[in-house]
Amino acid sequence: MTETTDAGAGTATTTAARAHARSQAGAVVDCMPLLPPPPGTLWSETVAGGGYTHLALPAGAHVTLTDRDGDACAHLLLYVTGRPWERLSAADTVKVQWNAYLGTGSQLLSDQGRVLATVTADTSGRHDALAGTSTAARNTARYGDGSPQGPSPAGRELLLLAAAKHGLGPRDLPAAVSLFHGIAVDGDGALHSTGSAGPGTAVTLRLEQAVTLLLANTAHPLDPRPAYRCTPLEVLAVPGEVTGPGDPHWDATPERHRAHLNTAALGVR
Incomplete structure (x- = not known):
């Protein structure tokens, strides 16, 4: 067999495959991580619709998610790094804060009453802590x-x-929260989609502990449109500080104050 390094002629040999792979060095596509991350950042990535990413980030990091084109939907799970048995509880996030709707000031709480992240900014207002993410059978x-x-x-x-x-495996996956696709609760308890707030909206999470973040960018399970629709999601993480006494988020409500005290008492932020 004659070897070739012409990508257009195929990659039928290891030599051709290696040459083709190396020819991609430095290529930039629409959806990919930026390596190395830009100066002053911890991570920068555009996640394609139908894609996923995972990050281990330090306490205090600020993670900004941007719905670039208006049809992203970020299904999010958080685990305490090194203690993955402490993880996001969508049920406690809603129950403890007496609010089914996420927005600026909301805490993402663990199943042990501690804060994993605080929503410090939100220009979308269309989120969901009730329906969870989609499944293979449903899709x-x-x-x-x-x-x-x-x-x-x-x-x-x-x-x-x-x-x-x-x-981590299937037993480690709790219910996810979803950002950028809103859900409203009807008077009879039924859920219905309120859709997206449009392109360019963003949510910033301040991580209150060292966290491993899992994210899938896929169509919301209650999206009423017949066609699968999901557009790119931008992820930017920068270093910062955790919430401390004196911060407005620390004392916003008695419940949030208690969750911050629980987190600070752990002493491993």
């Missing part, structure tokens, strides 16, 4: 395919891939 029924490599990947299956990168 297959709706769109014909829910596999991670297919045209309409499901959030749970992408989060499972992200979790595996950190030694």
Whole structure:
């Protein structure tokens, strides 16, 4: 067999495959991490619609998620780094704060009453802490395919891939919260979609502990549109400080104050 380094002629040999792979060095595409991250940042990435990412970030980091084109939906899970049994509890996030709707000032709480992240800024206002993410079975029924490599990947299956990168498995996946696609509760308790707030909206999370963040950017399970629709999500993490006494978020409500005290008492932020 004649070897070739012409990518257009295929990659039928290891020599050709290596040459083709090396020819991609320095290429920039629309959705990818920036390596190295820009100066002054911890991470910068654009996650494609139907894609996922996972980050281990220090306490105090500020993570800004931006719905670039207006149809991103960030399904988010948080775990305390080194103590992954302490993780996001969507139920406690809603119950403890007496509020089913996330926004500026909301805490993302663990199942042990501690703060994992504080929402310090929000220009979207369209989020969901109730419905969870999509599943392969649901997406297959709706769109014909829910596999991670297919045209309409499901959030749970992408989060499972992200979790595996950190030694976590199916038993470790709690219900996710979803950002940039709103859900409202009707008087009879039914949920309905309120859609997106539009392109360019952003949410900033201040991490109150060292956190491992798993994120799947997939269509919301209650999106009423017949076609699978999900556009890129921008992720930017920069260093910062945790919330401390005197910060308006510390004393915003008695419940939030208590959650910050629980977190500070742990002494490992």
